[in-house]
Amino acid sequence: MAIGIIGAMDEEIEILLKDLDLQTKKVKASMEFNRGTLWGKNVVLVRSGIGKVNAAMCAQILIDDFKVDSVINVGIAGGVGEKIYPGDVVIGDSLIQHDMDTSAFGDKIGQVPRLDTFDFKSHSKLVEYAKKACKNINEHNCFVGTIVSGDQFINNVEKIKWFYEEFGAYACEMEGASIAQVCYLNEVPFVVIRSISDNANNGAHIDYETFKDIAVKNSCSILRNMLSNML
Numbered sequence: 001m002a003i004g005i006i007g008a009m010d011e012e013i014e015i016l017l018k019d020l021d022l023q024t025k026k027v028k029a030s031m032e033f034n035r036g037t038l039w040g041k042n043v044v045l046v047r048s049g050i051g052k053v054n055a056a057m058c059a060q061i062l063i064d065d066f067k068v069d070s071v072i073n074v075g076i077a078g079g080v081g082e083k084i085y086p087g088d089v090v091i092g093d094s095l096i097q098h099d100m101d102t103s104a105f106g107d108k109i110g111q112v113p114r115l116d117t118f119d120f121k122s123h124s125k126l127v128e129y130a131k132k133a134c135k136n137i138n139e140h141n142c143f144v145g146t147i148v149s150g151d152q153f154i155n156n157v158e159k160i161k162w163f164y165e166e167f168g169a170y171a172c173e174m175e176g177a178s179i180a181q182v183c184y185l186n187e188v189p190f191v192v193i194r195s196i197s198d199n200a201n202n203g204a205h206i207d208y209e210t211f212k213d214i215a216v217k218n219s220c221s222i223l224r225n226m227l228s229n230m231l
Helices: 010-019 052-066 124-134 157-167 176-186 208-229
Strands: 003-007 021-028 031-038 041-047 070-079 089-097 142-149 169-173 190-199
Touching (some): 003 052, 010 041, 021 052, 031 052, 052 070, 089 176, 124 190, 142 157, 169 190, 176 190
Parallel strands (some): 003 041, 070 190, 142 169
Antiparallel strands (some): 021 031, 089 190
8 A cells, every 4th residue: 555646747746756765657548656755654646647538537546456545646736815925825625626517407617517525625634744744834824715717727816716706715726625535535635735836816826947946845844744644
């Protein structure tokens, strides 16, 4: 058994690959699955690519081919809540697909039709591990709340405000909720952790090169502490 760790982009996993004691490498669906030991835990580390389809396919391969017993998704997101600023971390305890819209049939926006849940809940124990790990990040704040996902890059202030009004979202990105849906359907525990790059809702932003270093540092710190405390 192993822990699956998914990042959408190279920038989100490259520092983890440096610390990985690699055992095997397998390419499937144009994704490179790196199996080995990371800070004392058996993991499979992979870059999924951007978007919900890539992320969902990646999660299913981790479950089917590598028999992972949990999935951690790390990466970058845009802030939604007004109190969230670049460098802050959001632990997603609830994941929703904001671009799922069958409201013409009476469904609430975000509801996957004919599914028995509206949102996808991260595993409570993994959320607690992530919260404890965030205590070692002193320069930035850590929040726990809803993350919304969709196949759209959002730079519209009104849309960001709508995410907050409609879903109570803390952050938005392009992969987490699809990973969450796959894990939910397979009954595999998961958690989504995101470093915030900007927030159109409060006008806060940071240049990408500066932010990338912050995001990588935060992800590395959180995962190191999570893995060292997980049983």
